[in-house]
Amino acid sequence: MLPAEMRSVAAIVATWVLPGAGHWLLGHRVRGSVLLASIMGLWLLGLLVGGISVIDHLKPLDEEWRMGRDRPTRARSFWYYGQSLVAPSLVVHRFHMARQAPEQPLAPEEAIDEPRMVMPSFAHGYELGQLFTAIAGILNLLAMIDLLWRVPAGKGQAAPGSTTGGVRRRPLSSTSLPSADTVPEAAGTRDQRSQTTQAEAGQEHVSPKDDEVGPTSAPKPQEPPPTGEAQANEQRRREGEA
Amino acid sequence: MIDASVQLAGVTSPILLWIPFMEPAGIPFSYLVLLLPLVLAVSYAYKAIKIEHVDGLAREGLVLSGQILFFMALAAAALWMMTDLW
Numbered sequence: 001m002l003p004a005e006m007r008s009v010a011a012i013v014a015t016w017v018l019p020g021a022g023h024w025l026l027g028h029r030v031r032g033s034v035l036l037a038s039i040m041g042l043w044l045l046g047l048l049v050g051g052i053s054v055i056d057h058l059k060p061l062d063e064e065w066r067m068g069r070d071r072p073t074r075a076r077s078f079w080y081y082g083q084s085l086v087a088p089s090l091v092v093h094r095f096h097m098a099r100q101a102p103e104q105p106l107a108p109e110e111a112i113d114e115p116r117m118v119m120p121s122f123a124h125g126y127e128l129g130q131l132f133t134a135i136a137g138i139l140n141l142l143a144m145i146d147l148l149w150r151v152p153a154g155k156g157q158a159a160p161g162s163t164t165g166g167v168r169r170r171p172l173s174s175t176s177l178p179s180a181d182t183v184p185e186a187a188g189t190r191d192q193r194s195q196t197t198q199a200e201a202g203q204e205h206v207s208p209k210d211d212e213v214g215p216t217s218a219p220k221p222q223e224p225p226p227t228g229e230a231q232a233n234e235q236r237r238r239e240g241e242a
Numbered sequence: 243m244i245d246a247s248v249q250l251a252g253v254t255s256p257i258l259l260w261i262p263f264m265e266p267a268g269i270p271f272s273y274l275v276l277l278l279p280l281v282l283a284v285s286y287a288y289k290a291i292k293i294e295h296v297d298g299l300a301r302e303g304l305v306l307s308g309q310i311l312f313f314m315a316l317a318a319a320a321l322w323m324m325t326d327l328w
Contacts, residue, residue: 034290042283051266121266124273139287146291
């Protein structure tokens with residue numbers, strides 16, 4: 001069995017290769033299937049609308065580019081960074097580069113033997129294809145980030161009374177992340193945790209400062225920190241004393 | 243030596259020989275229709291990550307899609323009023 005860090009890294013790589021695969025590997029199969037359908041569906045729709053020419057690491061400058069000229073002068077495309085967050089985009093990009101129009105026009109007899117070239121897309125089709133594939137990549141980044149917090153199914157979810165839905169309490173850290181098996185479950189979902197006061201979370205609350213503490217540090221007994229209301233009462237009491 | 247544009251026109255196919263993914267699809271309907279799959283994909287991907295139990299995933303994804311579409315329509319109406327009516 002891989003340690004928690006390796007599992008997370010493997011799941012993230014799997015998600016990059018195929019969206020949803022990381023969640024599937026961790027046992028969250030419904031989530032993985034939904035992510036696969038939504039992200040890959042969007043990515044494929046973008047390719048269908050704009051053709052594979054929408055995945056290009058260089059942005060089109062003008063009509064000269066479409067004829068295969070002045071390629072070195074083109075600027076890098078910002079969209080490609082988003083598109084590359086889904087690994088199949090890199091394969092499509094390689095294929096696109098191999099099937100672009102040649103730098104120099106071919107003689108008619110050579111053009112007959114030339115493999116079918118990719119037809120560049122224009123206007124709305126190009127823009128929508130680029131947008132859809134880039135958004136699919138950004139959604140995949142969201143899924144990869146989610147894997148940093150998610151423990152395998154059966155560990156976070158199986159605990160009776162647990163409401164975390166397999167969500168780890170602290171992000172992956174090379175120095176301070178304990179095993180997923182040893183991480184106690186937090187006092188609610190991430191939604192709830194973001195709204196939960198520190199007092200409600202009690203000793204299980206994880207602040208950014210807690211991540212700086214190494215796993216060898218002795219756990220310090222903590223008092224429940226005051227809530228906003230408690231702080232207001234304390235302030236009123238001090239004002240009264242003054 | 244032929245011109246590059248002539249060469250491109252020669253090797254690319256007419257619409258009847260359209261090959262999916264290799265060539266852009268000529269969409270006969272309004273491009274706004276493509277907003278629907280975009281919103282659905284974003285909603286379901288977000289909800290798949292966000293919600294705690296996947297039991298209500300289908301309903302919550304639809305609700306979020308409806309909310310996004312509603313507020314986009316609201317924003318579009320407001321912008322239209324600002325630009326055309328004022």
